Amino acid sequence: MIYKDDLIRAIANTNRGLLASDTDNAAILSAIARLEDRNPTPNPLEAPALLEGNWRLLYTTSSELLGIDRFPLYRLGDIYQCIRLQERKIYNIAQLQGLPYLEGLVSVAAQFTPISSIRVNVKFQRFVVGLQRLLNYQNPTQFIQALESPQKFLALDSNIQTDRQGWLDITYLDETLRIGRGNVGSVFVLSKT
Template structure:
């Protein structure tokens, strides 16, 4: 059996090669799926959804198969809470703070004129069991020209998303969501960012 570090290195390399999944062809997608399954069989954390010290922090998305698009709109990035202005996705992050239940998705973007910005989907999570977490996104925060702008979702639009943490160590995480989605993330910092919504 190969060492987990070797598999993680290959996953990270494939994530970079496919531009976080934006340019993933069939061969790369199949290889990533194979590597993820192999790594999940080595999961060192028996209760990953409850492992607060390991979940906590700022995570960078290395790969996702969830139909990501480099060129998109603010509306598509925010479950239609923000306007349909065209933007380009630069990088994606996940901020997790088990103490407060924060589970934010942070997307660095470029507007058409080259101005940088950021979309934060503000969420909260709870552990449903040892491996599954339930996430609810309630607000969209836009940081950019004329911003920050915060737009809350109506109660009717706050849907529950169940995801399974299938691999977790002190620097690497695999998450599986609905419709066969796979997310590969690396931890950049054990401390998450603090957003103005929580100040």
């Protein structure tokens, strides 16, 4: 699909949005809107085979996510959003690259509740930050299994005690690409891994 290719080209050199100028962002948002108009899955929450799984972030306007790149001595590595439909959970996992053997990880787990065929309410529940080696991090799937086990981590691992809740609209979904829009105006483009 030409519109999908246009979007992929537009975001290719932006390092998930970190290097995007205002002009780049305007062009990317325009390409996103064109692709959303041609969404092949108008009811994404009714398409579990497409939605379930691990998604790697390609681009975002989220200052909260992009701000992770400001950690001293670290740079932002891959960011994943992992959706587990049966459990109604979302796991955001950001890898931090730094000094050898001191690579970091930041993760937030959330519960979601479907509100419509495209929108979910998201309630953040758990925050984990630590060194990948001490967390025995290998990949998102393995890490999620460890998170859900009773094991304790050598990391900052805390429950989020807040009523903070957001929502996410899934505005485009196919076999390899997902676009979402959040309640604070952020846009997310992700590819299935």
